[in-house]
Amino acid sequence: MVKPRAQLHNLSVCEHGGKPGTAKNSRVIDFSTNLNPYGPPGFLSEALKAAIHGLNRYPDNECRELRAKISNKFGCREEEVQVGAGVSELIPLVAHAFAKKRVLMLKHTYGEYELAARVIGAKVKQIEMPGLRIQPELIVAEMKPEDVVFVCNPNNPTGQYLGKEEQAPLIEAAERLDALLVIDEAYVEFVPDAYPLHSCVSSSRNLLILRSITKSFTIPGVRIGYAIGSEAIIQAMQKIKAPWSVSVFAEKIGTAVIGAAGDAFLKETTAKIATGKQQIENEFAVQSDANFYILDVGDASKMKAALLEHGLVVRDCTSFGLPTHVRFSVRSEAENNLLINTILELISTRNR
Numbered sequence: 555m556v557k558p559r560a561q562l563h564n565l566s567v568c569e570h571g572g573k574p575g576t577a578k579n580s581r582v583i584d585f586s587t588n589l590n591p592y593g594p595p596g597f598l599s600e601a602l603k604a605a606i607h608g609l610n611r612y613p614d615n616e617c618r619e620l621r622a623k624i625s626n627k628f629g630c631r632e633e634e635v636q637v638g639a640g641v642s643e644l645i646p647l648v649a650h651a652f653a654k655k656r657v658l659m660l661k662h663t664y665g666e667y668e669l670a671a672r673v674i675g676a677k678v679k680q681i682e683m684p685g686l687r688i689q690p691e692l693i694v695a696e697m698k699p700e701d702v703v704f705v706c707n708p709n710n711p712t713g714q715y716l717g718k719e720e721q722a723p724l725i726e727a728a729e730r731l732d733a734l735l736v737i738d739e740a741y742v743e744f745v746p747d748a749y750p751l752h753s754c755v756s757s758s759r760n761l762l763i764l765r766s767i768t769k770s771f772t773i774p775g776v777r778i779g780y781a782i783g784s785e786a787i788i789q790a791m792q793k794i795k796a797p798w799s800v801s802v803f804a805e806k807i808g809t810a811v812i813g814a815a816g817d818a819f820l821k822e823t824t825a826k827i828a829t830g831k832q833q834i835e836n837e838f839a840v841q842s843d844a845n846f847y848i849l850d851v852g853d854a855s856k857m858k859a860a861l862l863e864h865g866l867v868v869r870d871c872t873s874f875g876l877p878t879h880v881r882f883s884v885r886s887e888a889e890n891n892l893l894i895n896t897i898l899e900l901i902s903t904r905n906r
């Protein structure tokens with residue numbers, strides 16, 4: 555039998571929340587996927603109907619309509635924007651285009667960075683997170699020329715967001731050393747008053763921002779995301795992107811959510827999520843800048859299984875290197891109450 559390349563021998567498929575089958579059961583409430591519980595926005599049905607007329611042609615491989623909207627929203631040039639089938643397509647694209655020897659990432663972070671690095675045979679260096687906190691100075695101390703450095707901001711699963719002052723030394727070090735700093739902002743729309751990092755793209759040739767539309771607009775089935783970076787970085791990624799990976803439907807939906815209607819939806823729903831966060835922080839000693847939390851429950855796998863018996867799905871954080879933690883997202887008030895009370899009940903029964 556033909557063997558796969560050596561780099562694939564010890565690789566396993568990356569763990570994710572929201573396994574098909576779990577969320578399909580209407581009696582199950584899925585806290586494992588970090589989606590906005592108030593979406594998708596109703597106005598998307600019009601976009602879907604409009605897309606039907608494009609079924610008989612290939613999608614625009616350059617996603618011009620959507621890139622124009624993104625560049626307009628963020629005040630950057632269209633040449634500085636690339637659209638992909640979710641950030642999930644863009645992460646391996648960055649690695650393929652730029653990772654030579656080494657990829658840096660946080661110790662407890664999104665698993666696809668490591669997979670993307672290992673597939674191409676790059677070395678992976680994990681940056682320690684004392685007390686589960688990101689310390690930008692530890693990332694800077696480790697950075698070397700030609701490194702690709704993935705920073706998830708806010709970080710999945712810990713929820714910590716690095717603001718302007720904490721991102722500045724990372725950007726400066728990437729410039730000085732000629733490394734590529736990739737900031738994954740998949741959850742940034744849930745962070746109140748987040749720093750508009752895109753304003754740095756025109757002045758930094760070593761910065762790439764990844765943005766997902768999946769979480770904030772509750773459209774995991776669509777597969778659409780984008781990158782903002784210098785024209786040279788975007789051109790290199792575009793060279794190796796699979797043609798037509800963004801479907802006619804995905805581009806139409808992306809075009810519909812970027813702009814005033816999408817902004818209004820985000821404003822209204824993130825205000826509701828803020829109330830849910832208060833509810834959770836009142837009950838547990840947890841803090842997060844994002845729409846999800848991690849909680850130390852002793853044994854994540856047991857807690858996940860016990861919650862599932864009650865129809866509640868959380869993410870076991872073992873694959874993040876945190877076998878005592880579960881991660882759960884903020885949902886509606888009633889659903890949050892159900893989760894909080896069930897966890898408290900399970901902990902108190904265990905301690906009896």
Ligand SMILES: Cc1ncc(COP(=O)(O)O)c(C=O)c1O
Nearest residue numbers: 640641642664710740766768779
């Ligand atoms: C940090 C992070 N980046 C990217 C993604 C993937 O995003 P998309 O749905 O745009 O592919 C996820 C999904 O869980 C994520 O947690």
